[in-house]
Amino acid sequence: MSEFDKTVEYIRQKLNPIRDIVVRMHSILIWEKSYHAPCIIMFITFIFMCLWLIEVPIISKICFMGIIATLIDYFLPFINEIFSLPKWNDSSEKLFNNECHLIAKTWLNVKEFYQLVCSWKYSKTKLYYSTLLTVLMVIAWIGTQIHNLLLLYLSTMFIVLYPGLSHYNMIEDFFLNIRQWLQSSFSKHQPSTTAQSKKIK
Incomplete structure (x- = not known):
């Protein structure tokens, strides 16, 4: 079994308890309905608006986001029952398999890119350190020019909207x-x- 097949099987095992959510989230992220994109934008905006209104230090904001992620992880089985599909058919199974393949492919691409950059440390030392320092300095400069929460908001919005933008080319x-x-x-x-x-x- 290849590494890709192993990764797909591992992801299937992890996502199988919430497979109904995965299938439903796929339809939302690709904007299957006309109201999906506005709902996504309003939901992300609401979360970041709450973080902005709280006006707590960055560490507290990170902890707050961690609390939300922990609560979502705890309530996922219950949410899966609420959003469970009326009937799990072959098309649902095929869609779930496609999502697992897509996640596995993305994960392996990120892993391959990380390994490539790490290999530069020994094979192309000057390129590695110059690229790393340049990227860090650019990110630091952008962080001083743009409000960090706004930057995080724009990045999150792009990541969440990317599947729909890509689906409609x-x-x-x-x-x-x-x-x-x-x-x-x-x-x-x-x-x-x-x-x-x-x-x-």
């Missing part, structure tokens, strides 16, 4: 529009540059 369309706009902008300047060169001659 919005990210690809966005970069495609930027690419087309840049190409059209350069093509507009191209004739004028050519005409000026002809006049000089």
